[in-house]
Amino acid sequence: MxxxxxxxxxxxxxxxxxxxxxxxxxxxAVTPPSMGWASWNSFASSIDFDVIKQQTDTLVSSGMAAAGYRYVNLDDGWWQGDRNSDGTIAVDADLWPGGMKAVADYIHSKGLKAGIYTDAGKQGCGYYYPTTRPAAPNTGMEGHYQQDLETFQRWGFDYVKIDWCGGRVEGLDPETTYKAIATANEAATAVTGHKLVLSFCEWGSGLPWNWATGHGDLWRTSTDVILWGQTPTTAMMLTNFDRGLHPAAQHTGYYNDPDMLMVGMSGLTAAQNRLHMGLWAISGAPLLAGNNLATMSTTTRDILTNREVIAIDQDPRGLQGVKVAEDTRNLQVYGKVLAGTGKRAVLLLNRTGSAASMTVRWADLGLTPAAASVRNAWTGTNAGSLSTGYTTTVPANDAVLLTVSGTEAxxxxxxxxxxxxxxxxxxxxxxxxxxxxxxxxxxxxxxxxxxxxxxxxxxxxxxxxxxxxxxxxxxxxxxxxxxxxxxxxxxxxxxxxxxxxxxxxxxxxxxxxxxDGTALVGTASNRCVDIDKNTITNATQAQIWDCSGGRNQTFTHTARNELVVYGNKCLDADNNGTTNGTKVIIWDCTGGNNQKWTTHTDGTITNNLSGLCLDASEAATANGTKLILWACSGQANQKWTLT
The missing domain is CATH 2.60.120.260 (Galactose-binding domain-like)
Structure with missing residues (x-):
C-alpha cells in the first residue's frame, strides 16, 4: 500500500x-464530447448518398462545421442486411453509388469525420421497428464483430453507433457484449491501424455508467429522446437530461449520452431549443444535431452555433454538471466545474409553470463567497461582479445559462x-x-x-x-x-x-x-441505505449494503422533509402505502406525503403519510436486505444514524 x-x-x-x-x-485537455449531425431524427431509414451529401454540404455552409460540429453520422437504414459469401457486408449500389468508402471519402473531403451504425445483436432496430423502409433482417453485427469493425475502418469511418434492439430481444448481457465489441475494436485496429469512436446505445438498460467508461467513448443513458413520428416536447428533453446525470462515470474523454438533439425540429419554439442546448451543455453531453440542416431557420442555426454555449459543453476538463441546490421544488441549480481556476458554468432551471426568482450561491459550487464575475452565455453579456451569489428571474419552463469566474475554495x-x-x-x-x-x-x-x-x-x-x-x-x-x-x-x-x-x-x-448529503446507517446492521447497483429506475426497492460513500447511498434531507438520492429521486412509500410491509422505493419527487420523512431523536425515521417506521425487513442485517415500512417497535432494525 x-x-x-x-x-x-x-x-x-x-x-x-x-x-x-x-x-x-x-x-x-481531454477529448471533448462528440459534436456533429446524425440522420435518424429527421430521415429515419430514408437515407442514401444524396441525403448524406446534402447534409454534409450544409454542415459546412451553415457555419456549423466551423463551430465544432465535425461528425456526419449515418444511422439505421444505410444497410439492408445482405452479406457476401465471405461474410463481409454487401452494400446496396443503388443507395450508395461507389460504396460506403465513397461516402466516407466525401465527408472527409469537407474536413469532417464519418460515422456509421450497427447493432450488437443479429438484427438491427429497423427489423423490429421499421419506419420508412420495410423491415430488413440480419442488419446486426453479432457473429461478425471484428470483421464488421475492420470493414468500417477500411471504409474510413471514424465513429460507430452500436444499437441494442437485437441484443435486447436475444437476451444478451449488455456489459459482456459491449466489452467484447470494445475488444474486437482494438483487434480490428491492430489490423487496419484505424480506430473507431465507440458509441454504446443500450439505452441505460444495463447500467452502463457502472462499467462503460474506458471501454466505450460514450454510452446512452436512456431510451430515445424522441421516437420517429412524435412531436418533440420539453418533457422529452427533461426526462433524458435527468436520466443522463452520472457524474462519476464522465471524465477524461468518456461521456454519458442522453441522445441526439431535437433542436430545430418542428414543434419546438426558440426558447425550447435554447433550453435543450443548455441542458445538454451543462451536462457535457455529445452534441449531435438531428434536424434537417438544409431547411433549418437562421434562428435554429444561431442556437446550434452559439460559441459560448458550445464552449461550456466542450470544456477541456471534460466533467459533467451536478445539481447543487433546489431550495424550492422544481427550481433547480446545476453547476459544472470548468477548466481553469475558479471557473464554473451554472444552469438555473425553472421547471414550474410560473416565472421565478432564482439564486446560485458561490459556496454551493465550491467557490469562496468572494466577488465573482457573472456572464450570460446566451446573450453574451456581463451581469457584473457579485459577492456570495447571483439572483435573477427565470421564465416558466425555461433556464438561464451562466459562466462564473470566482475564487476556488x-x-x-x-x-x-x-x-x-x-x-x-x-x-x-x-x-x-x-x-x-x-x-x-x-x-x-x-x-x-x-x-x-x-x-x-x-x-x-x-x-x-x-x-x-x-x-x-x-x-x-x-x-x-x-x-x-x-x-x-x-x-x-x-x-x-x-x-x-x-x-x-x-x-x-x-x-x-x-x-453534500448524509448516509443513513442502520443501528443493527451498521450498513447504509442503498439503491442497488446505482439503479435509477422508478419503483426500485431500497436496501441495506456495506457503506461505500457512493452516490446511491448519499441522501439529501431537504427542508421539505424529503430524502433525495441522485438529486432527483425521492425515498417513497410505494403506492401511498400505509400498511405494514409497504415497500420503500425510489420515485421521481412529487411532493406527496408518502415521500416525506421525519427523523426522531431515538434514531427512528417515520413516513409522514403512514407514521410507520423505516424498517430493515425481518430484522435482517445482511447485504441486500430490503427496506419496508412497519409499525414502530423500538427495535434496532428500525433505528438509523444520519452521518
Whole structure:
C-alpha cells in the first residue's frame, strides 16, 4: 500500500513551498464530447448518398462545421442486411453509388469525420421497428464483430453507433457484449491501424455508467429522446437530461449520452431549443444535431452555433454538471466545474409553470463567497461582479445559462511518497458525504494516452485516461468527480491489463458543497441505505449494503422533509402505502406525503403519510436486505444514524 502525505492546498494557511514540487496545477485537455449531425431524427431509414451529401454540404455552409460540429453520422437504414459469401457486408449500389468508402471519402473531403451504425445483436432496430423502409433482417453485427469493425475502418469511418434492439430481444448481457465489441475494436485496429469512436446505445438498460467508461467513448443513458413520428416536447428533453446525470462515470474523454438533439425540429419554439442546448451543455453531453440542416431557420442555426454555449459543453476538463441546490421544488441549480481556476458554468432551471426568482450561491459550487464575475452565455453579456451569489428571474419552463469566474475554495492534496506508479491513497478525508472534485497529478512520457483505474472504497471501478504530458518528468492534472463518504476514504489506482501506466503522483480533493448529503446507517446492521447497483429506475426497492460513500447511498434531507438520492429521486412509500410491509422505493419527487420523512431523536425515521417506521425487513442485517415500512417497535432494525 502506498504511503501519502496530506497537504493543504494554495488557498490554505500552509505555505505554497510545502507542496511537493511534482504536484501540478496545469490541466491536461481531454477529448471533448462528440459534436456533429446524425440522420435518424429527421430521415429515419430514408437515407442514401444524396441525403448524406446534402447534409454534409450544409454542415459546412451553415457555419456549423466551423463551430465544432465535425461528425456526419449515418444511422439505421444505410444497410439492408445482405452479406457476401465471405461474410463481409454487401452494400446496396443503388443507395450508395461507389460504396460506403465513397461516402466516407466525401465527408472527409469537407474536413469532417464519418460515422456509421450497427447493432450488437443479429438484427438491427429497423427489423423490429421499421419506419420508412420495410423491415430488413440480419442488419446486426453479432457473429461478425471484428470483421464488421475492420470493414468500417477500411471504409474510413471514424465513429460507430452500436444499437441494442437485437441484443435486447436475444437476451444478451449488455456489459459482456459491449466489452467484447470494445475488444474486437482494438483487434480490428491492430489490423487496419484505424480506430473507431465507440458509441454504446443500450439505452441505460444495463447500467452502463457502472462499467462503460474506458471501454466505450460514450454510452446512452436512456431510451430515445424522441421516437420517429412524435412531436418533440420539453418533457422529452427533461426526462433524458435527468436520466443522463452520472457524474462519476464522465471524465477524461468518456461521456454519458442522453441522445441526439431535437433542436430545430418542428414543434419546438426558440426558447425550447435554447433550453435543450443548455441542458445538454451543462451536462457535457455529445452534441449531435438531428434536424434537417438544409431547411433549418437562421434562428435554429444561431442556437446550434452559439460559441459560448458550445464552449461550456466542450470544456477541456471534460466533467459533467451536478445539481447543487433546489431550495424550492422544481427550481433547480446545476453547476459544472470548468477548466481553469475558479471557473464554473451554472444552469438555473425553472421547471414550474410560473416565472421565478432564482439564486446560485458561490459556496454551493465550491467557490469562496468572494466577488465573482457573472456572464450570460446566451446573450453574451456581463451581469457584473457579485459577492456570495447571483439572483435573477427565470421564465416558466425555461433556464438561464451562466459562466462564473470566482475564487476556488480550499481543498487537500495527498502526495504519493512511494515508488508505485498506480498508488493507493488512504485517509482521504471528507467533512461530509457528497460529490468531490478530484484532480490527479500524473506524468505520461508516451505519445498516446495511458490508462489506469480508479476506485473509491467499495464503489465501482472506473477507467481514467491520462493524455501525454511531454516527458516522464513533466506533470499535468486530469479531473474526475468522485463520491466520498464522510470521514476517511481509500482511493485506489491500478494498472489496466495490457496498457502502459501513467505515473500518478498526487490527488487534490475539493468539495462541491451543494451536493453534500448524509448516509443513513442502520443501528443493527451498521450498513447504509442503498439503491442497488446505482439503479435509477422508478419503483426500485431500497436496501441495506456495506457503506461505500457512493452516490446511491448519499441522501439529501431537504427542508421539505424529503430524502433525495441522485438529486432527483425521492425515498417513497410505494403506492401511498400505509400498511405494514409497504415497500420503500425510489420515485421521481412529487411532493406527496408518502415521500416525506421525519427523523426522531431515538434514531427512528417515520413516513409522514403512514407514521410507520423505516424498517430493515425481518430484522435482517445482511447485504441486500430490503427496506419496508412497519409499525414502530423500538427495535434496532428500525433505528438509523444520519452521518
Amino acid at each position: 502506498a504511503g501519502l502525505t496530506a497537504l493543504a492546498d494554495r488557498e490554505s494557511s500552509v505555505p505554497l513551498s510545502a507542496e511537493p514540487a511534482a504536484v501540478s496545477t496545469t490541466q491536461a 480550499s481543498g487537500a492534496t495527498y502526495e504519493n511518497t512511494t515508488t508505485a506508479t498506480t498508488p493507493t491513497f488512504t485517509g482521504v478525508t471528507a467533512a461530509s458525504a457528497g460529490t468531490k472534485l478530484v484532480d490527479i497529478t500524473y506524468a505520461n512520457g508516451g505519445s498516446t494516452p495511458r490508462k489506469a483505474t480508479i476506485q473509491v472504497g467499495g464503489q465501482y471501478t472506473s477507467v481514467v485516461a491520462f493524455p501525454p504530458t511531454g516527458s516522464a518528468s513533466t506533470y499535468r492534472t486530469v479531473s474526475v468527480l468522485a463520491h466520498l463518504a464522510k470521514g476517511a476514504n481509500t482511493v485506489r489506482f491500478a494498472a489496466v491489463s495490457g496498457a502502459a501506466t501513467p505515473d500518478i503522483d498526487a490527488v487534490r480533493v475539493q468539495g462541491i458543497p451543494g451536493t
